[in-house]
Amino acid sequence: MKKKIAVIGGGTAALFLAAFIDMSLYEVAIYEKKSTLGRKFLVAGDGGFNLSHAEEMAEFVNRYTPTDFLNTSLMSFTNQDLCEWMSSIGIETFVGSSQRIFPVKGIKPVQVLNAILQHLEHRGVQIKTNHCFTGWSANGNLVFDKSRIIQADKKVFALGGASWSKTGSDGAWLDTFALKGIQTKEFMAQNCAFKIDWPKAFIHMHEGSPLKNIAISFDGKTQKGEAVITAFGLEGNAIYALSPDIQKALSTQKSVSIFVDFKPMLSKDVLLKKIKDAPKNISTILKQMIKLPPSVIALLKDSLSKEEFLDIEFLSDSIKKFPMTLSASAPIDEAISSSGGIHLSAVHPNFELVDMEENYCIGEMLDWSAPTGGYLIQGCASMGVALARQLNSEKA
Numbered sequence: 001m002k003k004k005i006a007v008i009g010g011g012t013a014a015l016f017l018a019a020f021i022d023m024s025l026y027e028v029a030i031y032e033k034k035s036t037l038g039r040k041f042l043v044a045g046d047g048g049f050n051l052s053h054a055e056e057m058a059e060f061v062n063r064y065t066p067t068d069f070l071n072t073s074l075m076s077f078t079n080q081d082l083c084e085w086m087s088s089i090g091i092e093t094f095v096g097s098s099q100r101i102f103p104v105k106g107i108k109p110v111q112v113l114n115a116i117l118q119h120l121e122h123r124g125v126q127i128k129t130n131h132c133f134t135g136w137s138a139n140g141n142l143v144f145d146k147s148r149i150i151q152a153d154k155k156v157f158a159l160g161g162a163s164w165s166k167t168g169s170d171g172a173w174l175d176t177f178a179l180k181g182i183q184t185k186e187f188m189a190q191n192c193a194f195k196i197d198w199p200k201a202f203i204h205m206h207e208g209s210p211l212k213n214i215a216i217s218f219d220g221k222t223q224k225g226e227a228v229i230t231a232f233g234l235e236g237n238a239i240y241a242l243s244p245d246i247q248k249a250l251s252t253q254k255s256v257s258i259f260v261d262f263k264p265m266l267s268k269d270v271l272l273k274k275i276k277d278a279p280k281n282i283s284t285i286l287k288q289m290i291k292l293p294p295s296v297i298a299l300l301k302d303s304l305s306k307e308e309f310l311d312i313e314f315l316s317d318s319i320k321k322f323p324m325t326l327s328a329s330a331p332i333d334e335a336i337s338s339s340g341g342i343h344l345s346a347v348h349p350n351f352e353l354v355d356m357e358e359n360y361c362i363g364e365m366l367d368w369s370a371p372t373g374g375y376l377i378q379g380c381a382s383m384g385v386a387l388a389r390q391l392n393s394e395k396a
């Protein structure tokens with residue numbers, strides 16, 4: 001007789017697990033509290049759907065915090081594997097100029113989700129929506145909505161993190177696990193904006209200004225990318241990728257300093273020469289020859305004294321290493337992802353809970369982090385596939 005697998009939570013990790021479970025060995029049902037599956041997967045599609053990233057896997061695995069936790073899963077289901085699998089269900093992908101992997105133009109996020117759901121339906125995966133997991137019964141069965149009891153041989157939790165709660169991923173399950181004696185960790189915003197107290201007049205003029213092709217450094221790490229100046233502070237991929245380190249520092253300090261290189265493609269010597277050799281006033285040089293946007297020129301003028309601004313050595317240093325003070329992260333609900341949740345020491349390397357046999361946790365509900373840009377979806381997908389393969393081999 002087939003054993004029963006109950007997958008609780010119907011997001012990215014759950015969908016990939018269900019797609020790779022051997023249906024000749026197991027009966028699989030996904031229990032999701034919302035009325036539809038994959039809401040965060042769809043939200044991820046709103047602003048450029050990065051399914052993965054085309055970076056070499058040797059580099060790819062280093063994007064994760066902590067770095068070693070997901071290596072085996074990522075190497076067993078790589079970015080290339082994800083693209084090939086997507087293609088097998090009719091979703092072709094392409095690598096953008098940023099090396100991010102997207103569905104080909106014209107394919108909407110909902111079409112990607114529907115292709116996955118149709119594939120699961122075709123495989124015989126049962127989908128049970130409007131089922132909210134609320135705990136375990138005395139004999140270890142699953143309890144939904146406080147009273148519906150469901151028996152399964154293996155229980156795979158894929159409950160997501162604690163941001164964008166309207167998608168269903170609200171982290172409300174944390175206390176249920178903590179009460180059961182499972183080690184949990186407070187959720188923390190990741191891939192999030194950070195607060196900067198901009199001068200009023202500056203933000204009035206420059207709110208929404210993009211800072212393209214910059215590099216941000218913090219605590220020995222540098223991230224190239226772009227950011228946007230907002231009324232709250234700074235957001236965008238160049239700062240998101242540094243969020244684990246910034247968050248760690250902000251948990252013990254009131255504020256931290258980051259350093260922005262507004263011209264990472266120009267060495268300081270080249271920059272200095274360009275400014276020195278130009279026969280115009282400095283603001284015109286910065287605008288026309290160095291091609292700094294008005295927001296950056298305004299930042300330099302606001303923060304440097306007149307003497308410093310006219311001192312081209314000092315000015316070049318400031319363009320290459322401009323300090324900004326961050327005092328807080330944005331609210332967790334606005335973050336792209338979260339860390340915290342189930343403590344990594346609470347699960348074996350095969351994702352089984354140390355203190356609860358046959359109960360597994362995968363996806364963003366575990367305490368790890370990665371930059372946006374495809375690494376999150378790939379991490380969740382790889383965990384789902386890795387666990388599916390392991391369960392297949394156990395039964396075989």
Ligand SMILES: Cc1cc2nc3c(=O)[nH]c(=O)nc-3n(C[C@H](O)[C@H](O)[C@H](O)COP(=O)(O)OP(=O)(O)OC[C@H]3O[C@@H](n4cnc5c(N)ncnc54)[C@H](O)[C@@H]3O)c2cc1C
Pocket residue numbers: 008009010011012013014031032033034037038039040041043044045048049050051052131132133134158159160161163164167168169170171172173335336337362363364365372373374375376377378380
């Ligand atoms: C705005 C935004 C943009 C993003 N863009 C990208 C991107 O471009 N690339 C990328 O790689 N990643 C992106 N992400 C992140 C990515 O979508 C997530 O990391 C990933 O979907 C997490 O998958 P998961 O399976 O762990 O959890 P989720 O997809 O969050 O799924 C968890 C599911 O569990 C359900 N659930 C929760 N509690 C219960 C309960 N008690 N009972 C039953 N069900 C429950 C939830 O309703 C939810 O459906 C983005 C996220 C956001 C918010």
